[in-house]
Amino acid sequence: MNPQPLFETTRGHLVESVHYGSIAVVNSHGELIASCGDPHMFAFLRSSAKPFQAIPFVERGGMEHFGFTLRELAIACASHEGSDLHVETVVNMQKKIGIEENRLQCGAHLPGDVNALKALILTNQPPSPNRNNCSGKHTAMLAHAQMRGFPLETYLDLQHPIQQDILACLADLCLLPAHEIVIGTDGCSAPNFAIPLYNAALGMARLCDPHALAAARASACRQIVAAMTSHPEMVSADGEFDCELMRAGEGKFVCKRGAEGYQIAGLLPGVLGKDSPGVGIAVKVSDGDASRTDMNLQSHVRVRPAVTLEILRRLGALSAKQEQALGRFGPVKPIRNHRGILTGQSRPVFTFS
Numbered sequence: 001m002n003p004q005p006l007f008e009t010t011r012g013h014l015v016e017s018v019h020y021g022s023i024a025v026v027n028s029h030g031e032l033i034a035s036c037g038d039p040h041m042f043a044f045l046r047s048s049a050k051p052f053q054a055i056p057f058v059e060r061g062g063m064e065h066f067g068f069t070l071r072e073l074a075i076a077c078a079s080h081e082g083s084d085l086h087v088e089t090v091v092n093m094q095k096k097i098g099i100e101e102n103r104l105q106c107g108a109h110l111p112g113d114v115n116a117l118k119a120l121i122l123t124n125q126p127p128s129p130n131r132n133n134c135s136g137k138h139t140a141m142l143a144h145a146q147m148r149g150f151p152l153e154t155y156l157d158l159q160h161p162i163q164q165d166i167l168a169c170l171a172d173l174c175l176l177p178a179h180e181i182v183i184g185t186d187g188c189s190a191p192n193f194a195i196p197l198y199n200a201a202l203g204m205a206r207l208c209d210p211h212a213l214a215a216a217r218a219s220a221c222r223q224i225v226a227a228m229t230s231h232p233e234m235v236s237a238d239g240e241f242d243c244e245l246m247r248a249g250e251g252k253f254v255c256k257r258g259a260e261g262y263q264i265a266g267l268l269p270g271v272l273g274k275d276s277p278g279v280g281i282a283v284k285v286s287d288g289d290a291s292r293t294d295m296n297l298q299s300h301v302r303v304r305p306a307v308t309l310e311i312l313r314r315l316g317a318l319s320a321k322q323e324q325a326l327g328r329f330g331p332v333k334p335i336r337n338h339r340g341i342l343t344g345q346s347r348p349v350f351t352f353s
Contacts, residue, residue, distance in 0.1 A: 001022075001037060001038035001039075001040075001041075002037065002038060003020040003021050003022050003037040003038065003041070003284075003286045004020060004021070004022070004036050004037040004350060004351070005018050005019070005020055005349050005350065006019050006020060006021040006023070006036065006037075006283075006285060006303060006307050006348060006349065006350045007019040007021075007285075007302070007303045007306060007307055007346065007347070007348050007349060007350075008346070008347060008349050009302075009335060009344060009345070009346045009347075010335075010344040010345050010346075010347075011335075011343055011344040012343070012344060016344065018349075019285055019286070019287055019289065019303045020037070020285075020286040020287070021036075021037060021261065021283065021284050021285040021286045021303070021307075021350075022035075022036060022037030022038045022039060022041050022043075022197055022283075022284050022286075023035055023036040023037065023039065023197070023281070023282070023283050023284075023307070023311065023350065023352075024039035024040075024196075024197035024198045024200070024201040024281070024282045025201060025279065025280070025281050025311065025315070026198055026201035026202045026205055026279070026280050026282075027205055027276075027277045027278065027279050027280075028202075028205040028206050028208070028209035028211070028212070028269075028277040028278040028279070028280075029277055030175070030202055032198060033279070034311075034314070034315070034352040034353075035198075035352065035353055036350040036351065036352055036353065037350075038197075039196070039197050039198045039201075040196045040197065040198050041196065041197055041284065042182060042194045042195060042196055043194055043195075043197060043200075043262060043284040044182075044184055044186075044192050044193065044194040044258075044260070044262070045192065045193055045194070045195070045200060045258055045262060045264070046186060046187075046192060046258030046259040046260060046262050047079045047133075047134070047186075047256065047257060047258040047259060047262075048200070048256045048257065048258035048262050048263065048264045048282075049170070049192060049193055049258070050076075050077045050078065050079070050134075050137050050256060051077045051207060051224050051228065051254070051256055052166070052169060052170050052173060052203060052207070053077075053137060053141075053166050053170075053190075054073065054076050054077050054137070054140055054220075054224055055166075055169045055173070055217065055220045055221065055224065056144065056162065056165035056166055056168075056169050056220075057076075057140055057141075057143065057144040057147075057162075058073065058220035058223055058224060059216040059217050059219065059220035060144070060147070060148070061147075062140070062143055062144055062147055063223065065147050066093075066096045066097060066143055066147070067096060068093065068096065068143075070223070070226060070227040070230055070231060071089060071227070071231045071234055072089060072092070072093050072136075073140075073223065073224065073227035074227040074228050074230070074231035074232075074234035074235055075089050075090060075093075075136035075231075075234040075235075076093075076136045076137055076139065076140035077136070077137070077224060077227065077228055077235060077256070078133070078136045078137070078234055078235045078236065079133045079134070079235070079236060079242075079256075079257060079258075080133050080135075080136060080234060080235070080236065080237065081111060081112035081113040081116075081133065081236065081237040081240070082110075082111025082112055082113050082116050082117075082127070082130075082131035082132070082133060083111065083113035083115065083116050083237060084113075084115070084116060085233075086113070086135075086136075086234065086237075087116075087130045087131060087135075089136070089234065090130050090135045090136055090139055091130060093136070093139045093140070093143070094139055096143075097139070097142060097143045097146055098146070099139075099142055099146070099152070101128060101129055101130050102129075103142055103152055104129040104130070104132070104135060104138045104139065104142070105138065105155070105156050105189055106129055106132045106134045106135060106137075106138045106188040106189060106190070107129065107132060107188065107189065108126065108127045108128055108129050108131060108132055109127060109131070109132055109133075110127055110131075111127060111131045112133065112237070112299060113237060114296065114297045114298060116131065117297065118297075132188060134186075134187075134188035134190070136234075137188070137190070138188065138190070141155050141156075141162060141190070142155055144162045144165075145160070145161075145162050148161065148162070150162060156189055156190050156191070158183060158191050163190075163191055166191075167181065167183075167191070167193070169217070170193055170195075170203065172213075172217070173203040173206050173207065173213075173217075174195055174199040174200060174202055174203035174206075175199065175202060175203075176195055176196070176199045180195075181193050181194070181195055182194035182195070187259060197282040197283075197284060198282075200264060200280070200282040201264070201280035201281055201282040202280060203280065204254070204264045204265065204266040204280030204281065204282065205266060205277070205278045205279050205280030206221070206278070206280075207221045207224065207225065207254070207266060207278075207280075208221075208225060208254055208266035208267060208268045208269070208278035208279075208280065209268065209269045209277055209278025210222065225254055225266075225268070226251075228246060228254055228256075229246050229249065229250075229251045229252075229253070229254060230251070232244075232245075232246035232247050233247075235255075235256065236257070239298070241255070241257070241304070241305040241308075241329055242255045242256060242257050244325070244326060244328075244329070245265070245305075245308070245309075245326060248322045248325045248326055249322070251268070252267065252268050252270075252271050253265060253266070253267060253268075253271075253312075253317075254266040254268075255308070257304060259288075260285075260288040260289075261283075261284060261285025261286070261287065261288045261289035261301075261303065261304060262282075262283070262284055262285075262304075263281075263282070263283040263304040263307075263308055264280065264281060264282050264283075265280070265281040265308055265311075265312070266278060266279065266280050266281070267279040267280075267281075267312075267315075267317055271317050272315060272316060272317060279315070279317075281308065281311055281312075283304060283307055283308060283311070285303045285304060285307075289301045289302070289303040289304055302333075302346055305329035305330060306329060306330030306331045306332075306333065306346065306347070306348055307331070307348050307350065309323075309326060309329055309330055309331045310330070310331040310348040310350070313331065314352065330346070330347070330348070331347065331348050332345060332346070332347040332348075333345065333346045333347075
């Protein structure tokens, strides 16, 4: 099976651009309930892996050991925007651990937060690692290593005990042998994982509905879901799709974007009806769904949010109130030029099998 058209844009009455990709929708019982393209294609989760990467630390008692709050756990699962609030949260975690920012091996990049970006430009300062959108994840990894007495200098090595814990946890949650997981290096230098979309969606379903997991792992999953849904502004930022979907979901949706057009989302049990199991969604946009920057210096992608909303709409997961609250993301949106003249439309076009 090959990727299929997921999304298109028009100019006038002519289709101008088409984005291809694949989708898998799986419940916590392992049933593939909807798909498009190739639901078994391997793709790197990129930052969509972050909720899974936090599980071993939480299940080993890391939250209690360091006195971390749910807000701090949320930023450990985040692709935050490098705002002052995000950095302050990460710094507070580092103080609790007893480490300095220079321990982070994630590198630095410009913040996505507009105010933070402007401040760096005006003061001619380079961004530091704490502005990296993965700094929360790296801080939690360092906390995990320190808690267990393992070396901090090599915390990103695949053979490091905490990375082996993460790999084993991902394999368990996604019901995939660890040797079948393809390993790569993420943009932040941490190990990253390519698995079939089906297994990623299954892992998300089990994260949201961990009834079949061991008690400690199930408890960790529930804490992570609670952290992400109660502090969505830490997972990304106000106005960003992941944040706004979880905010509109009022504790019933979990959502985490990844680079290069990856997206996972999860529905808690009962969202699709009484006694319905948890559901996971994995989307991969083949061309990477490149971001675009608007006149306010804010970045947007056009495919993942609209496609995710359309999947939720077709599943019957969204109320009219939620659709209205999320309308800025689509699923169908007008396209206007720089003078505000209507030139076309963007819309999902995938079909489910």
